[in-house]
Amino acid sequence: MSVTIKEVAALAGVSPSTVSRTCKDHPSISRQTKEKVRRAMDQLGYEPNFQASSLATQNSRTIGIILPPSERETYENAFYLEAVRGISILCNQRQYINTVITGKDESELLQVIKTTVRNGLAEGFIVLYSREQDPVVNYLYEEGLLYVLVGKAFRNANQTIYVDNDNVLAGREAAQYLISLGHRKIGYLSGDHSLLYTGDRKSGYMLALAENNIPFRPEYCVETSFLSGAENPGLRDLLKQPDRPTAFVASDDILASYLEQLCVGMNITVPEELSVISFNNSLFARMAKPPLTSIDINSFQLGSEAAAQMISHIENPNLLATKTIVPHYIVKRGSCIERAETENE
Amino acid sequence: MSVTIKEVAALAGVSPSTVSRTCKDHPSISRQTKEKVRRAMDQLGYEPNFQASSLATQNSRTIGIILPPSERETYENAFYLEAVRGISILCNQRQYINTVITGKDESELLQVIKTTVRNGLAEGFIVLYSREQDPVVNYLYEEGLLYVLVGKAFRNANQTIYVDNDNVLAGREAAQYLISLGHRKIGYLSGDHSLLYTGDRKSGYMLALAENNIPFRPEYCVETSFLSGAENPGLRDLLKQPDRPTAFVASDDILASYLEQLCVGMNITVPEELSVISFNNSLFARMAKPPLTSIDINSFQLGSEAAAQMISHIENPNLLATKTIVPHYIVKRGSCIERAETENE
């Protein structure tokens, strides 16, 4: 079929092992020989056989990408595909294979992961979400499997490799930005709190308040899960109050966009009466009315860094667990303005 | 490391080849022997080694998933991730591996595909987009590689395996629905026309008009590429006209959502003054104000059917190219109502 190492060896007049070692640039092959071999490889158009080398080295060069168990909404978040793209770009470059793993619920997902492991279908896993008490991560940890977490490690932080944004800092900057615009009454709107980034961003928000001597008001923090249909009245109630926030940090563009729409219905103008800042810088941010000032978290890079970590740990198993922080940046649009002066302060 | 076929053979008191044939349920092994072997496999917890069998059968059991070359917007479309999930679920079930392939532009993408092919990293490819004159598809076709297209085949339709919606029908039903609500002046709003589904949906729209003896008015059809920033004035101009459409078919939720926003700015109420129907049933449809009536195209199933086709063609190479049509369904929300009676008809 295609050209093998033996044919190259024959043409170059050396043994197959010499060809193999030349490919890896093994030091015990002389420069002259290497050049001779490389010429032969070029001439024949040699490409190493992935399967054969996987078998010989007992290394599948395959990375499993674990998506969260499906609840349809989650996937509307462009984050996942961007991260997958980041991973795949790196895999493509380094001649790795990536295989996405998904399941309709947690137990199916776990099942698939187990058979993937048993069949040696993946060398390691990149987990694209992080939440408290996740059975998948627990399994990977307990089995001593190689994995990297995109997001924050809930426990065993020192033993797990993870790639994340500095969500505390991001939350702090978001709130600080609003504060710098003169806002004092700032709310925090979040979705599913089991996803860890939510909490981090909130911590950052609280930190910024504290740094500016603004008392934290728990009644300004609402958690809504409108995506799953269950509209909770908390947010609406809060907006009705005369003492409502003049600005909001929303943990996500989709939520922020929802907030803006709610405001329209309640005759609250954004940004004049309410400033909004959010995260992810997705298309929702651009499509929102007014377009949202949003913190871009570099999803693509989160993916590619995770893949890079994965590969270096595969190739160098005694590396220690590292954490990688991917920078974020604020994209200013029309949803935040200076707080209008009011008489009551 | 893990348990091999030889250990199973030893325990069962047969040869390795018998074990191998038992796994494939080969007819020339007696039932008694098979049972004996299966017991041994269970007892040892045997799992076949993927790499070894790939090597021996010269079959990598790996499917490449080709994403369109990146223009950031494209990926905001939840379609891709859903399709990937559909593919991956099937791959996971059938012990296949899927590897996503992407590149920042067409030439990089092509490059990656070529090395993937050369290294035997994929058995076949699923192309997740279809446009006219696509170099990637041309390459795959000319090299005689196995691929399945999600979307419509631009040429060589009879030789290519593809999985698609009946977009003509979907477009027709969308328009027909508006017509059934009494609309006669119906516009068509589309994005990038090089993506083939756009044209099909438009054909369906035209068909519905014709079937109802409604003259087709080209001035009612606008193509906008607002996502790439280039806002074209055509749509706005059309909406300003007194004789503007009373309803729109939009080729995509994102566009429809944009249209609704434009209407707000122009004091046109949706759906009272303008009904809108669109496609994809994404989160954008649910988030839009008012929420969009949209045709769900079953992205997930498009992916899983494509994977199923791929696998059956890998395992049975002399199968003829088939096309698979995945059904769509309309999801009615608040963006379409009966046309208000007006005096001029």
Added chain:
DNA sequence: CATATAAAAGCAACCGTTTGCATTAAAATG
């Protein structure tokens, strides 16, 4: 100059399955 040492290349076993062909055992046939 003989010998120790280092550098370069080759040998051959191995990774775990698959599969064509040979072999054996059992059943059918003359």
Added chain:
DNA sequence: CATTTTAATGCAAACGGTTGCTTTTATATG
């Protein structure tokens, strides 16, 4: 009962690299 046919199993050579160890060759040492 000998012989052909059929069914069931085993043998051993692939598949294409990798790698520990040995052999060869070149260089340094006493």
